[in-house]
Amino acid sequence: MYQVLYCLTDQHDWRLVALGGAVCLLASAAAISLFHRARAAQGTARLVWITLDAVVSGCGIWATHFIAMLAYGPGTGGAYNIPVTLLSLIFAISVTFVGLSIAVSSTRTLWVVLGGAIVGGGVAAMHYTGMAALEIPARVDWVEGTVIVSVVLGIVFAALALFVAARRDDLSHAISATALLTLAIVAHHFTAMGAVVLTPDPTLAISGLSIPPASMSFLTASAAIAIIAIALVSALLDRRAKGELGRQQVVLDTALENMSQGLCMFDADGKIILFNERYAAMLRRSDMQLIGRVLLDILREEAAKGQWNGDPEQFFARLVEDAREGRTTTDVVRRFDRSIRVVNQPMQGGGWVATFEDITEWLEAQAKISHMARHDALTNLPNRVLFHEQLEQGLRRAGSNNQLAVLCLDLDHFKDINDSLGHPIGDALLKEVGRRLKATVGEHDTVARLGGDEFAVVQIGRSEEAAARALAGRLVEVISAPYEIDDHQIVIGVSIGISLAPQDGTNPDELLKNADLALYRAKADGRGTYRFFETGMDARAQARRLLEMDLRAALQRDEFQAYYQPIRDVASDRVVAFEALLRWNHPHRGLISPINFIPLAEETGLIIQLGELVLRQACSDAATWPNDIGVAVNLSPVQFKNPNLIASVTEALEKSGLAARRLELEITESVLLQNSEATLTTLHELRAMGVRISLDDFGTGYSSLSYLRSFPFDKIKIDRSFVSELATREDSVAIIRAVTGLGRSLGIVTTAEGVESDAQLELLRREGCTQAQGYLFSQPRPASDVAMMLERPRLRASA
Numbered sequence: 001m002y003q004v005l006y007c008l009t010d011q012h013d014w015r016l017v018a019l020g021g022a023v024c025l026l027a028s029a030a031a032i033s034l035f036h037r038a039r040a041a042q043g044t045a046r047l048v049w050i051t052l053d054a055v056v057s058g059c060g061i062w063a064t065h066f067i068a069m070l071a072y073g074p075g076t077g078g079a080y081n082i083p084v085t086l087l088s089l090i091f092a093i094s095v096t097f098v099g100l101s102i103a104v105s106s107t108r109t110l111w112v113v114l115g116g117a118i119v120g121g122g123v124a125a126m127h128y129t130g131m132a133a134l135e136i137p138a139r140v141d142w143v144e145g146t147v148i149v150s151v152v153l154g155i156v157f158a159a160l161a162l163f164v165a166a167r168r169d170d171l172s173h174a175i176s177a178t179a180l181l182t183l184a185i186v187a188h189h190f191t192a193m194g195a196v197v198l199t200p201d202p203t204l205a206i207s208g209l210s211i212p213p214a215s216m217s218f219l220t221a222s223a224a225i226a227i228i229a230i231a232l233v234s235a236l237l238d239r240r241a242k243g244e245l246g247r248q249q250v251v252l253d254t255a256l257e258n259m260s261q262g263l264c265m266f267d268a269d270g271k272i273i274l275f276n277e278r279y280a281a282m283l284r285r286s287d288m289q290l291i292g293r294v295l296l297d298i299l300r301e302e303a304a305k306g307q308w309n310g311d312p313e314q315f316f317a318r319l320v321e322d323a324r325e326g327r328t329t330t331d332v333v334r335r336f337d338r339s340i341r342v343v344n345q346p347m348q349g350g351g352w353v354a355t356f357e358d359i360t361e362w363l364e365a366q367a368k369i370s371h372m373a374r375h376d377a378l379t380n381l382p383n384r385v386l387f388h389e390q391l392e393q394g395l396r397r398a399g400s401n402n403q404l405a406v407l408c409l410d411l412d413h414f415k416d417i418n419d420s421l422g423h424p425i426g427d428a429l430l431k432e433v434g435r436r437l438k439a440t441v442g443e444h445d446t447v448a449r450l451g452g453d454e455f456a457v458v459q460i461g462r463s464e465e466a467a468a469r470a471l472a473g474r475l476v477e478v479i480s481a482p483y484e485i486d487d488h489q490i491v492i493g494v495s496i497g498i499s500l501a502p503q504d505g506t507n508p509d510e511l512l513k514n515a516d517l518a519l520y521r522a523k524a525d526g527r528g529t530y531r532f533f534e535t536g537m538d539a540r541a542q543a544r545r546l547l548e549m550d551l552r553a554a555l556q557r558d559e560f561q562a563y564y565q566p567i568r569d570v571a572s573d574r575v576v577a578f579e580a581l582l583r584w585n586h587p588h589r590g591l592i593s594p595i596n597f598i599p600l601a602e603e604t605g606l607i608i609q610l611g612e613l614v615l616r617q618a619c620s621d622a623a624t625w626p627n628d629i630g631v632a633v634n635l636s637p638v639q640f641k642n643p644n645l646i647a648s649v650t651e652a653l654e655k656s657g658l659a660a661r662r663l664e665l666e667i668t669e670s671v672l673l674q675n676s677e678a679t680l681t682t683l684h685e686l687r688a689m690g691v692r693i694s695l696d697d698f699g700t701g702y703s704s705l706s707y708l709r710s711f712p713f714d715k716i717k718i719d720r721s722f723v724s725e726l727a728t729r730e731d732s733v734a735i736i737r738a739v740t741g742l743g744r745s746l747g748i749v750t751t752a753e754g755v756e757s758d759a760q761l762e763l764l765r766r767e768g769c770t771q772a773q774g775y776l777f778s779q780p781r782p783a784s785d786v787a788m789m790l791e792r793p794r795l796r797a798s799a
């Protein structure tokens with residue numbers, strides 16, 4: 001150590017030492033920068049950078065050495081042997097080249113450190129060869145230990161320099177590595193110089209092939225500085241370019257790695273040249289070496305492991321050929337239970353880019369959407385769309401040998417259940433009906449829910465009429481069996497219309513339409529039954545449709561009018577009230593009786609509007625009559641289901657100014673049949689308003705007496721069928737007697753309808769009937785005739 005310090009302080013010119021150090025620092029900075037460039041490059045570019053780095057480093061070491069030798073006092077009298085000096089330069093460059101190549105080519109620390117150590121060895125090789133070139137009149141001896149230390153110092157610092165440089169390509173690492181490399185060269189040189197022992201020997205002559213150290217040192221120093229400067233500039237320019245490229249690379253890498261799709265790029269031979277992690281993860285190839293591998297080899301490997309089905313050769317050949325021919329292909333493949341859409345896009349100059357998209361969820365969603373579009377959400381049965389398709393298929397399958405039956409089903413009074421028990425119960429009922437239907441039909445039959453409470457079945461067989469009859473009978477029975485839903489016992493019937501192919505139609509629309517017509521007939525025939533389609537149903541349905549259209553138009557055109565029929569008090573023979581009876585003043589068909597349109601108005605719901613119209617008109621007409629004359633208005637069962645009924649009555653009374661006690665509402669037993677609880681509540685509300693309630697058509701229903709108990713009616717109207725048969729049937733007299741007696745004892749007014757003769761009137765008087773109404777007094781007449789009807793007791797002529 002002392003020897004080295006002595007050599008440095010006493011035997012060297014410090015100014016030249018500083019110059020050598022500066023050259024060394026510059027060379028080291030260039031060497032490290034070029035080292036980074038070499039590591040960032042590939043192939044030939046990398047070799048060029050390594051070579052340049054080796055030249056710059058070698059020249060730097062060499063120049064540092066000779067400048068430092070100039071600073072070395074004892075050596076000033078000598079000269080340098082030219083061939084050996086050149087050899088030292090070659091050593092510096094070549095050994096450094098080997099070390100750099102190893103350090104650049106590997107990412108493993110061991111190899112980087114080894115490469116660095118070789119570079120350090122190159123420094124030593126140059127130094128001691130350079131020293132061998134020194135020709136002075138003295139014998140040069142070496143202190144062995146110091147020599148070893150010098151070599152070790154060069155190797156250790158150079159190894160550390162490349163280790164630091166390889167860790168990261170940034171300024172701080174570059175500065176640290178530069179300092180370490182400078183230290184490697186400088187520490188080696190001055191330690192090695194400390195090992196020199198010069199013993200003067202005048203016999204040693206300087207050869208002719210040598211140049212004096214001063215000229216040699218300045219020459220090499222300027223050459224080295226020039227090389228280093230050029231290398232530094234080129235490295236800086238390259239760094240800038242690489243920086244831009246690097247930034248683009250980062251953007252590209254970020255985009256690639258953040259793509260939801262997998263991407264893999266193949267060259268013309270099917271070798272992988274680029275891929276992203278998504279690709280590797282999707283195809284479970286993350287743990288494989290992929291770059292540079294031919295796809296065929298990967299496929300073969302996967303096929304051998306059972307991870308890939310198919311013929312790898314054939315598959316690969318097709319891909320290569322498609323790319324060569326410039327064809328873009330799209331496939332959906334199943335891998336690891338996922339569905340992957342692969343698009344292979346040919347690239348210019350051969351090769352192709354494959355994108356991989358996991359479409360499993362998308363396909364599932366598509367399947368769900370398509371299921372939803374073709375199935376009913378509540379029952380999961382096919383909906384109308386799918387039913388139509390299946391019917392079409394069924395017609396094709398049935399061909400000429402088989403028949404096909406379409407059964408259209410409609411639940412009877414389902415709306416009542418929905419209205420009274422609520423929609424959740426209604427829904428549960430529909431589900432259960434769907435389940436029962438599926439359980440009852442044959443395994444090849446199709447059941448669908450067409451909407452609301454409408455279901456349909458397609459049945460295919462050889463003797464379809466018999467089979468359809470049997471099935472329809474079974475369905476009526478099964479659906480009508482009681483349901484237990486949320487503690488409610490529900491009983492519901494079903495009406496079924498049946499059409500047969502080919503006789504009733506050969507296409508789905510025709511068959512469905514005809515089954516619907518048959519269903520309409522089944523409903524008209526009392527519901528809870530089935531009917532086959534018959535020719536003529538169509539014409540009736542057509543007529544019905546026309547009437548419905550006409551009815552709607554009539555409402556718009558204000559063609560309805562209330563007529564009035566007087567109701568007389570039997571004892572006083574005075575008119576006490578008028579019953580409002582609706583008439584349709586048709587522009588072409590004349591006056592139409594309500595019997596011809598009320599049932600359809602009830603079915604279509606138009607009765608609500610019509611009923612309100614009569615109510616308003618009757619109240620406003622009655623408001624103009626004497627105060628003691630009442631008005632009776634018929635209420636349909638459908639109106640009773642309308643929650644606005646109370647509001648309509650209130651409004652009609654308020655607008656007209658008619659006292660509520662003068663209004664009488666006539667209801668039939670069928671009103672009480674439907675949801676009696678709610679009906680009774682409404683009736684009580686109406687009664688509370690002061691309106692009177694009559695039970696119309698008494699005697700024609702089934703449980704009249706129990707209804708009389710359930711609500712305190714103001715009046716019982718004895719149906720005209722009993723009055724008309726008074727003269728001919730004893731039992732009619734008995735019934736009238738019983739009803740009038742009942743009325744008397746309950747304090748209820750009794751009105752006999754349809755009185756047409758004096759004899760009937762006389763008999764009714766004898767039996768104690770309170771009021772009478774009929775053609776004997778007058779037919780229903782327009783409001784303008786009310787005054788006349790009040791004045792004249794009998795108006796037999798028709799209005």
Ligand SMILES: Nc1nc2c(ncn2[C@@H]2O[C@H](COP(=O)(O)O[C@H]3[C@@H](O)[C@H](n4cnc5c(=O)[nH]c(N)nc54)O[C@@H]3COP(=O)(O)O)[C@@H](O)[C@H]2O)c(=O)[nH]1
Pocket residue numbers: 565579580581582593594595598611614634635636696697720753754755756773774775776780
């Ligand atoms: N919901 C509503 N129903 C209404 C309304 N207007 C009428 N109707 C109902 O239509 C049915 C037929 O009525 P209409 O053709 O007016 O027949 C009534 C009378 O004209 C008829 N009548 C009266 N006296 C006699 C008679 O001596 N002989 C005879 N053959 N017929 C006679 O009876 C009908 C009145 O019946 P009722 O209502 O039971 O008192 C009918 O059911 C009407 O209820 C309306 O606005 N809303």
